[in-house]
Each structure stands twice: as structure tokens, then as C-alpha cells.
Amino acid sequence: MSWKSVLASCGLLFAGLLPASAAGEGGYFDWANANGLVGVFAEPDADLDQDGITNLMAYAFDLAPVNDPEAWDKLPTLAMIxxxxxxxxxxxxxxxxxxDVSYVVEMITDGGKRIEIARKNGRGGWIGTGEISRQKLEDGCxxxxxxxxxxxxxxxxxKPLRLRVEFQP
Structure with a gap:
């Protein structure tokens, strides 16, 4: 299996743009620069192609920041099991x-209050009261x-659960 097929299977190569992992260890703004995002279009909350996926979400999930037809399929899902x-x-x-990203899972109560139940700050471990399980996939994800x-x-x-991504510069 080639490195390109491994990257593609993890949702990393889209629209000819480089994914976050290919941008190196520099962080969000190096990723934005590597993907040709400049000025206001490089801001974490910007959404250049107006698909509802901000640059920060694209960065956090290693998606292309613009024109990624499969991006919605690669974002978090709420399931009932x-x-x-x-x-x-x-x-x-x-x-x-x-x-420089934190992943935060929140529970929404019947009254609309948000309660944090799981958090991962950068490359640190998961913390929180939620039941958290992880499974390493063959592609490294x-x-x-x-x-x-x-x-x-x-x-x-x-929708009692939601995932929020925070930028930690």
C-alpha cells in the first residue's frame, strides 16, 4: 500500500491540498499557510468555501480547508446504540x-445546559466523566x-451530545 492510499483512507488528501500532517509540526497557522490560506481566510473560524466546516475543524480532523466533497462524511457523528x-x-x-487543538465532548441537558464530559488537549490523554473508548485503525487514525x-x-x-473543537495557540 502506498503512502498516498494510506493518507487518502484517513481522509487526508482532497482538492490537491496538503493535510495538517503534511504541513509539519508548526501548528495551525503553518497548516493554513501550507494550504494557501492568507489574511482573514486563514483565521480559525473562517469558512472560505462556505460549506459549514471552519478552518479549525478542517485542521483538527485533517481535512482540506476548501472544496472537500467528502468532508461531512469524515466529521463526528451522533449514533444511538x-x-x-x-x-x-x-x-x-x-x-x-x-x-494546538482541544477536542471537547459536551452533553446537552433537557434544560439546554452544556456539561463537558470528555476532553483531549492536544496530544495529551483524554479526561472527563464520560465513557471514552479508543480504537487504533490500520491507517494510523x-x-x-x-x-x-x-x-x-x-x-x-x-442531539444530547456534541463535539466542540477549541484552538489553543
């Missing part, structure tokens, strides 16, 4: 996790699954 069904947040982290803590009641809201 078990009997009775329980909400689970599932996502895949790239082989090279950015040092890591699939992460986060469930609501066993002692907490499952909210009756439509």
Missing part, C-alpha cells in the same frame, strides 16, 4: 493530532467513542 438506545459520539482523529457517564440520566433532547 444498545437497547434501550443510548447516544454515542463517534469520530476519527488523524494519525498526527495537532498540539484513532476512532474515539464517547458515551454519557453511567450515573447521568440521558437527556430527552434531539
Amino acid at each position: 444498545g437497547d434501550p438506545p443510548e447516544p454515542v459520539m463517534i469520530f476519527v482523529l488523524p494519525p498526527e493530532i495537532p498540539r 484513532t476512532q474515539v467513542t464517547v458515551q454519557i457517564p453511567l450515573e447521568m440520566e440521558i437527556p430527552e433532547v434531539a
